[in-house]
Amino acid sequence: MVPMNWSERKYGQGKLTWRITSLMKLSYNLIYDRSVSKNYNRYYFYNPDGTGKNHSTSATQILQFTHTLNDKTFYTIGASMFDKDLKYYTYEDASDPRYVHPKVGLPIDQFSAGTGGTDHSRFHRSTNTMLIKVDLSSQVNSSNLMKLGVEYRRHKIFFESMTLQPIDRQSDINLATDSPFITTKIPELSSNFHDLYEHTPVELSGYIQDKMEFDDLIINIGARFDYFQPDGVILNDESDPSIYNPIKPGNRFDDANGNGFQDPGERTKTVDDRRAYWYRKATNKFQISPRFGAAFPITDRGVVHFSYGHFFQIPRFERLYENPDFKIGFGTGNQGVVGNTDLQPEQTVNAELGVQQQLAEDMAVDLTAYIRDIRNLAGTRGDEIVVFGGSATYSKYVNSDFGFVKGLVFSFNKRFAGGIAATLDYTYQVAHGSASDPREARNAVAGGALPEVQLVPLGWDQRHTLNTTVSYTAAEWGVSFISQYGSGTPYTPRRSEDVTALLTNSQTKPQFFTIDGRAHYELKWDPMRFVVFVRVFNLLDTRNEVGVFDDTGRAGFTTDEDRTRRINPAQLVNSIEEYFRIPTFYSEPRRMEFGLTLEF
Template sequence: MKQLVQALLVFASFTALALAGTTGKVAGIVKDQKTGEPIIGANVVLQGTTLGASTDVEGRYVILRIPPGTYTLVVNMIGYTSVRITDVRVNIDLTTKVDVELSETVLELGQVIEVVSQRPLVRRDMTSVEARVEADAITNMPVQEVGELLNLQAGVTVGRDGAIHIRGGRSSEIAYWVDGKPITDAFDGSLSIPVENNAIQELQVVSGTFNAEYGNAMSGIVNIVTKDGGAHYAGNVRMYSGDYVSGDSHTFAGIDNVSLLTNYNIEGSLSGPVPLGNDLVFYLFGRYFKTDGWLYGNRKFNTDGLEGDGVALPMNWSKKFSFQGKLRYELSSALRLSISTIGNKRDYQDYNHFFRLNPDGDVTKHEKGYDLTAVVTHVLSPKTFYTLNVSKFNKEFREYLYEDPFDSRYYHPDSLNEQSYSFSGGGTNLHHFRRQTTTYVGKFDLTSQVTPLHQVKVGLEAKLHRLYLDEFNVVPAVDAAGRQIIPFQPDVRDITSPLHDQYTRYPREFSVYVQDKFEYENLIINLGLRFDYFDPRADILDDPEDPNIYLPFKQKNKFDVNGDGIVDQSDNQADASAVARRLAYWYRKARPKSQISPRLGVAYPITDRGVIHFSYGHFIQIPTFIHLYQRPGYKVTTASILQGVFGNPDLKPQKTVMYEIGLQQQISEDIGMDITGFYRDIRDWVTAGPPIATPVAGTAYSIYINKDYANMRGVTLSMNKRLNNYYSFNISYTYQVAEGVNSSPDEEFFAARDGADPTKQLIPLDWDQTHTFNATVGVGQSDYGAYMIARYGSGLPYSPSITIQSRQGQNLTTGLLRNSRRRPSNFTFDLRGFKGFDVFGLNLSVFLAVLNVLDTRNAVDVYGDTGLPDKSLVALYLHEDPSRNNTIAEWFNNPSFYSEPREVQFGFEISF
């Protein structure tokens, strides 16, 4: 720890500190319109804010720490006519350049020249590929969740499980930031607390090389800035309801029973000044959403195996409540305090095909989380400010059928002796899972505009985690002799058993970065350096050949527990005294890890309408905590099999080197485009290691190691047209090749278990989508219009298999090369139309949204022997058996192999 502190102090002594990813800036030159000479001392302010600047001896000005949004810029100078520039858009991490020419006063006193600013189609200071979606566009798009916004961006693909991948990386390689702080769940790399679409002011997706202020990510950054309160009261209420409407009742049972209450949504916001004074403003948002889903089961059986009532029940339902609040207090013109919170609670169920005729027997899932943040911003001078950010975010996930594991309604499914290819005829899912991730974040940042062309950012961050996990299966209770009690009684094994995992861990992260931005007239350079440090604060085995502290294999590690002078099977080696003796030498501490990562981005304007950009960087990511701490205690038994993969707290950071080069070009007055080529090289990807042998013949296990390699390359093309002549569009196309040794860290384990050789070649990854096309088109004006979204993706890979049946009825399944075939491509078209009215001074908007307008049947999964979602060759060889609870055709008609059918929504919004 002493060495860490020294390293941080040395690193920080060369730098000055910065806020990451919540504000932008406006800069430019004020000149005399007649002579072209710079005007010194002109006042430049953002109307309705306390933000502004004065021009220097070269006529230059810079306004820092501007939240994203649309502003009016006012320029005043004695002896000159004032100029008001409207629709000035500010984006996070970018400079909006506004040059102004003032004319000598010839107008009447008080008159102001009005100028409407147009959003630039080419951003001169954008050194890597990124996409931005702002609040005014999100409002009318036919999307409901943040993930749907992300799916529309170039370089983003969606896997079979719905997980998001950026530029071919694993879904856990994305870092999520909200209001200037990381909010990624360290357990699995997901977004810890979802942010609702209508609470977003700006969404930024950095799919290219990102600056040094962003860390612990290898694929990309999702940066969200939420809405804030203003000087005037504003609010809205939005409601909609609808259902899935499709004629394919063969695939989707029960889909023809249409009800407007199947899906419904209620949300609203209120913002403005607190009545105590304009120095204190607030923003509140809340949403309730409920859906029955589109996948139904039939209660043909009860959980006890008796005949059910035949009622159709939803099996992929969901209901959630979310909220957001902000309070901002302007203590003075130089000091601001902001307190914010985000929270959500969601209960849902994922479709389980096995329980289709026993839908009451499957588990439900429950997640909740919250974030609480306090931010102090202090302006030291017009060109320097610092920010102190302290936050806590918490996510809890639980999965069970009944919360009490000893609930008498649990019924053991083994007693029902189900046939293969048969739905459950009773019984319950016995799995119990609970985890909780709590993270405390402290950030101290400072930004300084050292010169008009030179901005320095530096940041220091600490993250303290608490991870708790408890996982087990309910098992049959046994008597003193070890015999199962009949009838079934639920029981839970203690944590010395391989059937029960429980742990609490307290890992820590620290980081420091420096980011320098040079903005010359014809060259912009982003140069950064980042230092990361991670301490897993956990133990690893001293002797991997003897892993289980509760059941040692080597004789030297066994003790005379019962005191009879003999070490034999009568000694309970799981006794607390024996475990305590072994604990003194059984483990050793995992080592802390550190890494320095350089970043470089360059933008070179070749004309006033074209910019070439190039970027290069080294990026590291701490493996997700699930791979560090999985299955604690290394509870390997004497069974002569390969017994699974265990966590490894001594894993090194995963590394990638990323390059990209591209061109931004303005094609016309309204259309701009960007074409970029990229290459990624990934090393030390986490995978299951080779089997570790034990003294017991045939007994082995595996741990996660840093070994796998992956390679991604491709081209992204995006084109956008700003609103003019009643329409706008945004089109993106991605061509990419994503290859690696293994898609999942567990794949190598399954190969070893099945007797296959280790993978020695690059194969397409599960989410390797060669061609991805997205188009968003908006038509109309502010009070009426429509948004259309079209998405196309070429087929994802799957692993083919050949099934051969002999006359004797024996099956032989031979696996071919993994991911060597492609699923069918997919296409979806969504539409939303709206019309606004003025009703008693309020804005009323009614809308109709149709998702998957064409009711396209997109395959998200297929059978390996046919490559089709509805046919398997196995069905040709099986015979109908009356002991099964279904026909063969019913078993292979799996509706979860398809994406959701057409959905229709009706709704309205009232705002002021």
């Protein structure tokens, strides 16, 4: 037996606290996490050593100083540093002699898994985030609690992705006579096989809030300011995107007479020459977001609460910096997608209205209705950009998508008493929008179809979810359980001949259910405390169908299997049944973890 989807992890956390005086406290927290893992790759089922491993290291340091000025006012100053490094490679050395020619990895036939080959792709991403924040809280008078703060966040992002290539004299080999092992080379940055970027985006924010308490009314009112500096560039001329492989004559050489031909004396332009005029800086973004909330009693144990607010969310960095050198293919039609560092931040308006009722000293219920209007989502619904010459186009991310979410949440909470605590949360939700995947519109156009012109269920649209927790804690031991139920999420069925008959995400996957458990036992040897624990994920070993075939909507059957049997292929490597069984369509089986915690 060979593990196909494994991981090894080392995790540590430590905290130091220094109470300088009765009014001042300094704390330091360190979290370290290191893991090595391999993801299941169906194509490499018979050649698991041909794929790479994920190597991840992260460290989080948090320093916080708290100073109480008096019985009504205190402030905190916090600083943190987050470092994460993620690498993927088959062999650490890019020139490792064990790499084989890509031809070795070709399948024997259409319905066979690979029997050889090595994955030549490599990936490295590192993120360093520094954060500094200051918060002040003051009970100005009996009715007003004021809070204000500022936060500065600086990111350093490094990204490199490549696919190793055989050296020129080994670009093609004869598998019958030549050695399969090759000498690899790192592709030039000008090629479509190598991307590299480094950016330092900056976020700055500040907020002010006043909590006003009256006899029968509590009001929270405030505002937040957000500022984002993307640290990126955009093209001055989108019709000639690649600085390494320009198309326009005036970008390839000094076309002094404008005839489109390089005449004697007209100098060839270098990349540095073009860089002087090729790009312009992306603009900085900011927003002021008002927030308002109120609560008032309706009985001696019941409260109505309401909130309304605007929220600012910067785009995901991969949408900003994807394909950083704006390289596209050399064919006709739509040749790909480029990032856009000038994307506007995502804007969300959220409103909630609910009622809370206390049933007993340790029990309460809450019923809340909410709506969420999401604008400026990244998408590719904008017009295709025509490349000079007119035979090729490409797409870029623009703020073209939007979504609307509405729902109802019922929650029950039994606070810890008598050794028992429990919660129950039920959510009914509808989430519709213009697209779930930012590339959806581009992919439709590239496939000869039209993008959706009406709201469709989003990929995370889930009508019903039910989560429960139950725990019992005694003096030296405890046990707890978490259960999760969810109705199915949407998928797009295989389209029929009538392209108007089915819509994106118009069908639903099967429902899922899982239970996790945890138990612990404490051992004390002053001044140390040991906690032995066991965690069980998917306690009932439920096979939830998280992925499905688009023709049947189930994980275990597709009509393609019957059609393939009628063709009667050779089945030299694997059976037809094995080919159409996809383990990743099912949730993770039961997993148990044992551990020991030491406190002193």
